[in-house]
Amino acid sequence: MDYTFQYGQVWPYVPYLLKGAWLSLQIAFLAFCGGMLIGTACAAVKTFGSGWMRHGVNAYVVFFVNTPQLVQIYFLYFALPDMGIFLSSYMAVLLGMTLNAGAYLTEIQRAGFESRRQSEMEAAEVLGFSRWQQIRYVILPHVAKVLFPPLSNHYILMTLGTSMAAIFGVEELTGRAFNINSETFRSLEVFSIVAVIYVVVTLAASVLLALFGRFAFRAKMRVV
Amino acid sequence: MAHLELDNISAAYGKLRVLDGIDISVGSGETVGLIGPSGSGKSTILRVLTGLLKPEAGQVRVGGEPINFDKPAEIRRLRDRAAIVFQQYNLFQNLTVLENVMIAPTKVRGRKPRDVRPEAEHLLAKVGLADKINSYPDQLSGGQQQRVAIARGLCLKPEILLLDEVTAALDPELVSEVLDTIRGLAEDGMTMLIVSHEMGFIREISARVAFMADGKVVELGSPAQIFDAPEKERTRDFVGKILRH
Numbered sequence: 368m369d370y371t372f373q374y375g376q377v378w379p380y381v382p383y384l385l386k387g388a389w390l391s392l393q394i395a396f397l398a399f400c401g402g403m404l405i406g407t408a409c410a411a412v413k414t415f416g417s418g419w420m421r422h423g424v425n426a427y428v429v430f431f432v433n434t435p436q437l438v439q440i441y442f443l444y445f446a447l448p449d450m451g452i453f454l455s456s457y458m459a460v461l462l463g464m465t466l467n468a469g470a471y472l473t474e475i476q477r478a479g480f481e482s483r484r485q486s487e488m489e490a491a492e493v494l495g496f497s498r499w500q501q502i503r504y505v506i507l508p509h510v511a512k513v514l515f516p517p518l519s520n521h522y523i524l525m526t527l528g529t530s531m532a533a534i535f536g537v538e539e540l541t542g543r544a545f546n547i548n549s550e551t552f553r554s555l556e557v558f559s560i561v562a563v564i565y566v567v568v569t570l571a572a573s574v575l576l577a578l579f580g581r582f583a584f585r586a587k588m589r590v591v
Numbered sequence: 592m593a594h595l596e597l598d599n600i601s602a603a604y605g606k607l608r609v610l611d612g613i614d615i616s617v618g619s620g621e622t623v624g625l626i627g628p629s630g631s632g633k634s635t636i637l638r639v640l641t642g643l644l645k646p647e648a649g650q651v652r653v654g655g656e657p658i659n660f661d662k663p664a665e666i667r668r669l670r671d672r673a674a675i676v677f678q679q680y681n682l683f684q685n686l687t688v689l690e691n692v693m694i695a696p697t698k699v700r701g702r703k704p705r706d707v708r709p710e711a712e713h714l715l716a717k718v719g720l721a722d723k724i725n726s727y728p729d730q731l732s733g734g735q736q737q738r739v740a741i742a743r744g745l746c747l748k749p750e751i752l753l754l755d756e757v758t759a760a761l762d763p764e765l766v767s768e769v770l771d772t773i774r775g776l777a778e779d780g781m782t783m784l785i786v787s788h789e790m791g792f793i794r795e796i797s798a799r800v801a802f803m804a805d806g807k808v809v810e811l812g813s814p815a816q817i818f819d820a821p822e823k824e825r826t827r828d829f830v831g832k833i834l835r836h
Binding site (some may be wrong): 491 | 641642643667670671674675677679681682683684685686694695698699700727743747
C-alpha cells in the first residue's frame with residue numbers, strides 16, 4: 368500500500384470533533400428520553416389497555432419498526448414541508464429518532480411488564496399490599512431489573528445511530544467528520560479518529576451503565 | 592370453639608368446580624393435615640382462606656366471626672389473622688432476606704422498622720438463617736428460601752399458619768430442615784393447616800388428618816384412623832397406594 372498517514376493535518380480538528388461527539392450524545396440522550404416516555408405509555412396500553420387503544424399502538428409500532436429510520440427522518444425533513452410543516456434538520460433528526468425509539472422501547476418494555484412474576488404478586492396480595500404498594504415494591508423493581516440491560520443496549524445503538532444526522536447537515540460527530548474530510552481530503556485519518564471516538568464514547572457509556580445496573584438493580588450485566 | 596372453620600365451602604375456577612361442600616374445623620393450637628391426590632382441592636382450600644379465591648357458597652369463620660368475601664376490609668382482616676407459606680416460596684427477588692421478612696409489617700401494618708427488625712432477626716435465627724439476613728433469595732438454597740418464607744409469614748404474627756406443600760419443591764436433603772422448623776411451630780402452639788405429600792410428617796405432626804378427593808373431604812379423623820384403619824374405600828385405596836411406596 369502506497370499511502371502516507373498524515374495525522375498531523377487532522378489532529379488540530381480533534382477538539383472540533385469532540386464537540387460533535389457531545390452533540391451526538393445529546394441527541395441520543397434526548398431521543399432516548401422521549402422514546403422512553405412514548406414507550407412506557409404505549410407498553411402500558413399494550414399490556415393493560417382496551418382493544419382499540421392496543422390496535423392504535425400496534426399500528427404505530429409496526430410502522431416504525433418495519434421502515435428504515437433514515438426514511439422516517441427523510442419524511443419528516445423533506446415531506447412534511449409539502450404539508451406546511453417545517454422542521455430544522457436537528458429537530459427532524461431528533462423527532463425521527465424519538466419516534467423510532469418509542470416504537471422499539473414499546474416492545475422492550477412490554478416484554479418487561481409481562482415478565483412480572485405472578486407468584487410474587489400473589490405473595491404481595493396475601494401479605495396485604497395495596498395496589499400501589501404492589502406496583503412500588505414488586506412490579507417496578509422487577510421490571511427495572513429485567514429492562515435495564517436491553518434498554519442500555521438500545522441507548523448505545525441510538526448513540527451510534529446519531530451518525531445518520533450527518534446526512535441532514537447536523538454537525539454531530541460524523542457530520543463534523545464530513546466537514547473535515549472535505550477540507551483536508553484525509554479520509555483514512557479523519558474516519559479512523561472518528562471511529563476511535565465512537566468506540567471510546569460507547570464503551571464508556573456501556574461500562575457506566577453496566578456498573579449502574581449492577582449497583583441499582585443487581586442486573587447481571589458484563590462491564591466489559 | 593374452633594379457631595378456623597370452613598362450613599360447606601364450594602369454589603370453582605371458572606366453570607370447573609374444585610371444592611364441593613368442604614367442612615373442616617381447626618381448633619386453637621391444633622395442626623390439621625390435608626392429604627389427597629393432586630387436583631383434589633387441597634391447595635384451593637388455602638387459596639380460599641387467603642382471599643385469593645372467593646368461595647361460591649359456604650362460610651369461613653375465624654374465631655367464630657364469619658368472613659364476608661365481598662368486602663375487601665374483611666378479606667384484609669382474614670389476611671391479618673392467617674398467613675400462608677407457598678410451595679414455590681414466592682419471595683420478593685429484589686429484596687434481601689431481612690427486607691422480605693420486614694416489608695409487610697413495616698409497609699402494610701405501618702410499624703416502625705426499628706421495632707420490627709429485632710423480631711425479624713429473632714425469627715430468622717429461629718429458622719436457622721441468622722447469617723443470611725443480607726443475602727438475596729437467589730443466593731439461597733430452596734430449603735433456605737422456604738424457611739425465609741415461613742419467617743416472613745410469622746413476622747406478621749398470624750394466629751393461623753397455612754402451609755401449602757412447602758417441601759414439594761425441595762431436594763430431599765433439604766426437606767428435613769423445613770420440617771424441623773414446622774415441628775417447632777407446632778410445639779409452640781401455632782394453629783396450622785398443612786397441605787403436604789410428606790405422609791410420615793403429616794402423621795407425626797397432625798392432631799387430625801383430612802383425606803380429600805374430587806373437591807370433597809372423604810374422611811376426617813386421627814392420623815391413626817386415616818393411615819391405619821381408614822373407614823372409606825377411597826381413603827383405603829389412596830393410603831394403600833402411598834404406603835406401598
